[in-house]
Amino acid sequence: xxxxxxxxxxxxxxxxxxxxxxxxxxxxxxxxxxxxxxxxxxxxxxxxxxxxxxxxxxxxxxxxxxxxxxxxxxxxxxxxxxxxxxxxxxxxxxxxxxxxxxxxxxxxxxxxxxxxxxxxxxxxxxxxxxxxxxxxxxxxxxxxxxxxxxxxxxxxxxxxxxxxxxxxxxxxxxxxxxxxxxxxxxxxxxxxxxxxxxxxxxxxxxxxxxxxxxxxxxxxxxxxxxxxxxxxxxxxxxxxxxxxxxxxxxxxxxxxxxxxxxxxxxxxxxxxxxxxxxxxxxxxxxxxxxxxxxxxxxxxxxxxxxxxxxxxxxxxxxxxxxxxxxxxxxxxxxxxxxxxxxxxxxxxxxxxxxxxxxxxxxxxxxxxxxxxxxxxxxxxxxxxxxxxxxxxxxxxxxxxxxxxxxxxxxxxxxxxxxxxxxxxxxxxxxxxxxxxxxxxxxxxxxxxxxxxxxxxxxxxxxxxxxxxxxxxxxxxxxxxxxxxxxxxxxxxxxxxxxxxxxxxxxxxxxxxxxxxxxxxxxxxxxxxxxxxxxxxxxxxxxxxxxxxxxxxxxxxxxxxxxxxxxxxxxxxxxxxxxxxxxxxxxxxxxxxxxxxxxxxxxxxxxxxxxxxxxxxxxxxxxxxxxxxxxxxxxxxxxxxxxxxxxxxxxxxxxxxxxxxxxxxxxxxxxxxxxxxxxxxxxxxxxxxxxxxx
Numbered sequence: 001x002x003x004x005x006x007x008x009x010x011x012x013x014x015x016x017x018x019x020x021x022x023x024x025x026x027x028x029x030x031x032x033x034x035x036x037x038x039x040x041x042x043x044x045x046x047x048x049x050x051x052x053x054x055x056x057x058x059x060x061x062x063x064x065x066x067x068x069x070x071x072x073x074x075x076x077x078x079x080x081x082x083x084x085x086x087x088x089x090x091x092x093x094x095x096x097x098x099x100x101x102x103x104x105x106x107x108x109x110x111x112x113x114x115x116x117x118x119x120x121x122x123x124x125x126x127x128x129x130x131x132x133x134x135x136x137x138x139x140x141x142x143x144x145x146x147x148x149x150x151x152x153x154x155x156x157x158x159x160x161x162x163x164x165x166x167x168x169x170x171x172x173x174x175x176x177x178x179x180x181x182x183x184x185x186x187x188x189x190x191x192x193x194x195x196x197x198x199x200x201x202x203x204x205x206x207x208x209x210x211x212x213x214x215x216x217x218x219x220x221x222x223x224x225x226x227x228x229x230x231x232x233x234x235x236x237x238x239x240x241x242x243x244x245x246x247x248x249x250x251x252x253x254x255x256x257x258x259x260x261x262x263x264x265x266x267x268x269x270x271x272x273x274x275x276x277x278x279x280x281x282x283x284x285x286x287x288x289x290x291x292x293x294x295x296x297x298x299x300x301x302x303x304x305x306x307x308x309x310x311x312x313x314x315x316x317x318x319x320x321x322x323x324x325x326x327x328x329x330x331x332x333x334x335x336x337x338x339x340x341x342x343x344x345x346x347x348x349x350x351x352x353x354x355x356x357x358x359x360x361x362x363x364x365x366x367x368x369x370x371x372x373x374x375x376x377x378x379x380x381x382x383x384x385x386x387x388x389x390x391x392x393x394x395x396x397x398x399x400x401x402x403x404x405x406x407x408x409x410x411x412x413x414x415x416x417x418x419x420x421x422x423x424x425x426x427x428x429x430x431x432x433x434x435x436x437x438x439x440x441x442x443x444x445x446x447x448x449x450x451x452x453x454x455x456x457x458x459x460x461x462x463x464x465x466x467x468x469x470x471x472x473x474x475x476x477x478x479x480x481x482x483x484x485x486x487x488x489x490x491x492x493x494x495x496x497x498x499x500x501x502x503x504x505x506x507x508x509x510x511x512x513x514x515x516x517x518x519x520x521x522x523x524x525x526x527x528x529x530x531x532x533x534x535x536x537x538x539x540x541x542x543x544x545x546x547x548x549x550x551x552x553x554x555x556x557x558x559x560x561x562x563x564x565x566x567x568x569x570x571x572x573x574x575x576x577x578x579x580x581x582x583x584x585x586x587x588x589x590x591x592x593x594x595x596x597x598x599x600x601x602x603x604x605x606x607x608x609x610x611x612x613x614x615x616x617x618x619x620x621x622x623x624x625x626x627x628x629x630x631x632x633x634x635x636x637x638x639x640x641x642x643x644x645x646x647x648x649x650x651x652x653x654x655x656x657x658x659x660x661x662x663x664x665x666x667x668x669x670x671x672x673x674x675x676x677x678x679x680x681x682x683x684x685x686x687x688x689x690x691x692x693x
Contacts, residue, residue, distance in 0.1 A: 034087040055256035062263040075197035169410035219246040292324035362426030364405035368412035388491040401554035432459030434486040441481035460496040503547040541573040585678035608692030637689035
């Protein structure tokens with residue numbers, strides 16, 4: 001006792017959790033001990049009884065689980081119970097061969113009971129019963145459960161990308177938080193591991209059935225040899241003793257094996273819902289009264305046929321009729337309850353129908369993909385597009401000066417398999433197609449050959465292109481094509497649309513985040529600006545005006561300095577925008593003409609300047625005829641600039657810049673309108689085209 005007390009008082013075994021951790025090693029030691037050490041008959045009785053109780057317990061647990069993961073340890077349990085049965089076979093075989101000559105109770109009372117009571121002491125009947133149990137276990141239950149586990153594992157692996165996409169979509173939409181997403185991803189991985197483990201563990205049960213059959217024949221043959229040679233038994237006595245002992249031993253092992261195999265079939269064949277197997281069976285098998293009535297009628301007719309067991313058939317028919325009446329009354333009661341609920345006051349009914357939780361807000365920036373593009377955005381498959389989108393958001397933040405919202409990605413079965421669409425506040429702003437595994441060869445205008453493949457257009461800029469196989473990628477590059485993969489095509493399109501709609505993506509929340517970012521480094525710059533000098537809405541409008549014309553807002557210090565200086569006297573956001581542009585003139589010019597190059601721009605004729613200035617002063621707007629001529633000449637000048645490889649930039653007087661920018665933006669979004677006051681004094685201007693000459 002002192003030794004035991006000192007053992008359980010060890011520091012490493014004081015907690016209950018640490019004692020549970022010793023269960024596995026102790027079980028392994030017990031299994032090895034049964035295989036190596038000789039056991040008395042009484043200990044064998046206890047172990048056989050424990051094996052039967054364990055099998056029943058496993059079956060009941062499997063029936064009362066609602067989801068397979070509720071019994072995730074089942075594959076390991078299957079392995080250990082199989083090893084336990086085999087070790088018991090080894091231990092009982094040792095006792096049978098050593099003590100079998102003494103009588104049918106040599107291996108314990110449990111083996112004797114199964115050998116005499118279940119088969120009536122007839123070893124021929126025992127062999128037949130044992131063989132039938134092995135066939136049922138091996139050919140029906142174990143084989144079926146193994147096949148279901150194999151198919152379940154295959155379908156689970158196939159459905160993992162869709163489940164991961166659904167989790168990512170819910171996370172991006174804000175329906176779940178990161179912790180819930182991690183939990184759901186872990187459940188998906190556990191389901192895959194569970195069905196894979198079940199597929200392998202079912203092979204143990206099949207091997208156990210084969211081993212039981214072989215062990216029986218070996219025991220019978222070896223027992224007769226031992227009985228007749230070593231113990232001088234006659235042939236009949238040896239056959240009787242050792243066969244009954246072997247049959248009892250085999251039945252004691254095969255019945256728990258049959259129960260465990262049934263539990264495996266229950267686990268893998270059930271459909272997961274909020275009910276256990278018993279509730280599913282009673283709720284679905286006996287739910288329709290008409291089925292019960294028809295079955296009762298058929299059984300009743302068979303019961304009145306002469307020569308049939310009338311009592312059994314008619315009794316069962318009566319039970320089915322009673323069950324049908326009970327289910328009919330229950331269905332009528334449920335219908336009455338439903339009608340009473342429908343006749344409830346309309347106001348109360350409406351209050352339970354709709355709430356603010358039913359309002360779904362649109363995503364600021366979203367992307368929907370067809371099912372063939374799921375691999376590009378699936379995190380589990382290392383989708384390239386996810387990383388590219390993160391890089392795009394970082395690159396856009398560095399280029400234009402604010403962080404655009406997260407791109408919420410979800411699958412859309414209504415799209416074509418290779419199609420995708422990009423939405424802004426729930427409205428489509430772009431659409432295209434991508435071919436995973438292929439490359440897009442874009443024709444920049446000067447190529448030396450044609451390529452085989454599906455003709456298309458670059459979704460970002462509308463250039464002619466061809467989808468080609470990876471094998472001719474180098475050939476396409478040698479012809480002068482620009483070759484990009486499917487992820488790059490989608491990412492470039494998304495990047496282009498974000499720049500085009502940057503002003504719409506800049507909301508009040510983003511403006512406030514910008515102010516908070518500036519306040520960390522320059523608190524004095526923002527503490528008296530908003531809302532004392534200018535409202536947050538007016539500042540947002542100024543920044544949106546700049547983004548609308550392609551001007552980055554990275555230099556927030558300069559923007560806020562100008563606003564703080566002029567906002568007390570000027571309240572119009574458009575006028576303040578013009579003042580900010582002048583202050584940002586050096587950056588705007590550097591963006592359009594880098595490396596201090598000459599400003600090769602389109603100019604306005606002096607006469608046209610006077611006409612436009614007069615129209616602006618009178619407030620009458622541009623006459624229709626003049627507007628058409630101005631559009632045509634500007635379009636021609638822009639085309640010539642692009643043919644020369646120059647960015648189309650129109651240089652106008654300061655007072656005309658807002659008018660010309662608004663007038664030309666819709667028809668020629670690529671044209672930038674620059675004022676004379678925005679050009680630094682150290683930059684040279686060269687007019688390459690003149691409008692209105």
